[in-house]
Amino acid sequence: xxxxxxxxxxxxxxxxxxxxxxxxxxxxxxxxxxxxxxxxxxxxxxxxxxxxxxxxxxxxxxxxxxxxxxxxxxxxxxxxxxxxxxxxxxxxxxxxxxxxxxxxxxxxxxxxxxxxxxxxxxxxxxxxxxxxxxxxxxxxxxxxxxxxxxxxxxxxxxxxxxxxxxxxxxxxxxxxxxxxxxxxxxxxxxxxxxxxxxxxxxxxxxxxxxxxxxxxx
Amino acid sequence: xxxxxxxxxxxxxxxxxxxxxxxxxxxxxxxxxxxxxxxxxxxxxxxxxxxxxxxxxxxxxxxxxxxxxxxxxxxxxxxxxxxxxxxxxxxxxxxxxxxxxxxxxxxxxxxxx
Numbered sequence: 605x606x607x608x609x610x611x612x613x614x615x616x617x618x619x620x621x622x623x624x625x626x627x628x629x630x631x632x633x634x635x636x637x638x639x640x641x642x643x644x645x646x647x648x649x650x651x652x653x654x655x656x657x658x659x660x661x662x663x664x665x666x667x668x669x670x671x672x673x674x675x676x677x678x679x680x681x682x683x684x685x686x687x688x689x690x691x692x693x694x695x696x697x698x699x700x701x702x703x704x705x706x707x708x709x710x711x712x713x714x715x716x717x718x719x720x721x722x723x724x725x726x727x728x729x730x731x732x733x734x735x736x737x738x739x740x741x742x743x744x745x746x747x748x749x750x751x752x753x754x755x756x757x758x759x760x761x762x763x764x765x766x767x768x769x770x771x772x773x774x775x776x777x778x779x780x781x782x783x784x785x786x787x788x789x790x791x792x793x794x795x796x797x798x799x800x801x802x803x804x805x806x807x808x809x810x811x812x813x814x815x816x817x818x819x820x821x
Numbered sequence: 822x823x824x825x826x827x828x829x830x831x832x833x834x835x836x837x838x839x840x841x842x843x844x845x846x847x848x849x850x851x852x853x854x855x856x857x858x859x860x861x862x863x864x865x866x867x868x869x870x871x872x873x874x875x876x877x878x879x880x881x882x883x884x885x886x887x888x889x890x891x892x893x894x895x896x897x898x899x900x901x902x903x904x905x906x907x908x909x910x911x912x913x914x915x916x917x918x919x920x921x922x923x924x925x926x927x928x929x930x931x932x933x934x
Binding site: 612615618636637640643644647648649650653654657661664667668671672675676677678679680681682683684685686687691694695697698699701703704706707708710711750752753754756757758759760761762763764765766767769773774777778779780781782784785786789790792794797798801802803804805806807809810 | 824825826827828829830831832833835836837839840841842843844845847855856858859860861862863864865866867868869870871872873874875876877878879885889892893896897900901906909910911913914917918921
């Protein structure tokens with residue numbers, strides 16, 4: 605199962621690598637040492653938060669509070685994963701529960717080792733990408749055509765995971781969630797949008813579902 | 822610098838706890854009535870939100886968005902045909918790259934001519 609998970613992590617790894625290289629380069633440009641940059645990827649393993657951290661480092665309080673706030677959506681992810689899987693070693697499984705790992709896990713075999721495989725592949729790509737960025741990924745990223753195409757792997761992955769949900773109330777939930785995310789993306793608050801989508805969409809769908817049931821009766 | 826290290830450690834701890842605590846105390850959540858159904862719809866909404874935020878960026882770049890939409894159409898078609906996650910994603914990346922190269926070539930030709 606671990607190997608299956610590792611193999612399934614390939615689309616995630618492809619998408620992570622160029623982003624991690626960019627992180628390594630940006631951190632170096634903002635005055636982070638190589639050790640600190642690598643330490644961030646090794647210990648945090650959360651893209652948006654790491655970028656927020658390095659850009660806010662001039663105010664240490666903001667550099668701690670905002671990245672942690674950005675990660676509040678992980679609470680919802682962890683709740684869902686713990687309901688769907690029998691988690692025996694939460695201290696291991698929880699570490700690598702990123703957006704992409706979470707989304708892929710939902711359509712995966714119900715086995716904790718599968719998640720570990722997914723997490724390992726994604727983590728190695730993230731750390732390796734950061735290392736390449738830290739050691740001078742300028743040459744690699746100067747290829748302005750290749751990078752957006754590699755990053756596109758993540759969008760493609762989310763679409764593929766979304767396709768089986770295009771039916772019934774799930775389609776409605778996807779529509780509401782997507783709309784909330786779009787509005788907050790426009791306002792420059794993408795993480796808040798994701799968090800609210802995960803909370804408000806099911807509330808709205810369950811209300812509508814309850815109303816529909818009453819009408820049928 | 823030590824200040825950087827402290828910030829990194831605090832963010833790492835906060836991130837880990839936000840992932841770990843709900844898994845650790847999942848029994849408490851299981852006792853809540855209707856929570857399963859809530860989470861089912863929540864996961865769909867989250868994937869949709871992740872898709873939207875990864876695809877759309879403001880201000881909208883028409884060329885990149887166009888390339889993205891065509892590539893997503895190929896992802897959708899290949900998944901409907903073969904139902905293979907990895908293959909569909911790689912198809913999308915390949916189409917995206919091919920279209921980007923085509924656009925660059927066209928712009929280059931226009932500049933020369």
